[in-house]
Amino acid sequence: MRLRFIKAEKKDADLLINIYNAAFYDDYVKYGECPAYGKTRGEMEASIEKFPKQIIFNEDNPIGIISLVDRGDGEYYLGCLCIIPEYQGKGIGTHAFHYMIDLYNDWKKITLVTPADKEENIKFYTVRCGFIIDGTEMDGNVRLVHFLLER
Template identity: 65%
Template structure:
């Protein structure tokens, strides 16, 4: 198991967060021609940090991912981002990060997220590693996405 720690992102982290997001979501941007997590400006990222709390996932003092969770109230949380840069994927970091999310929000009743419907690796991760269930599809821009829910 890789030793990870997590640090709350601050506005001063905007540029490193942009680097992580751009690395993690570049393939989506190329694949779909759009990706809301890719290509943010510093100002957009600073606003996002204020609006949606983020934690930086760190391994051996290297930022390797980001977690962003929005509280919706009544124990319901929306996972806006759980990403790991490509060089660190497949090492259990995402699974550990999700377990961290569960510990940070002990009052959770339901987690909700969306991911592209044709991203089989994401679907396997969320269903097999994290215990989510599919809850239908919808369009996000020109991308068909699957809504996932994990309930207690």
């Protein structure tokens, strides 16, 4: 597998919508809501402006997205790390995460949230990426787990 990362631009909005919809469809069905699913072109363009994204490619095939938001003073928020289902479980997410922390090498603290019942996500972030669980909260009808990684 030959992965490469390309910074998303507004012109990529439709492509990002397709990747998000493929990656988050099951969450939308399961929870009846998912903030990453079903975005309009305008919403995605605004998201690209506000939250820098890298499109993950395998060869020439777009297969995922990662977004790390700079909150200042070495603190970042991992807003999205998604891989389309047929490419999950192949180490791509781990590679993408390490690519991003190398790209943003001034990081001191990274946080993120994921649904509490997504055991594969919890295992991925704790075992593969080194995060610790830093609490939970309810967001609508979904319990979220907060993660923290510090150095």
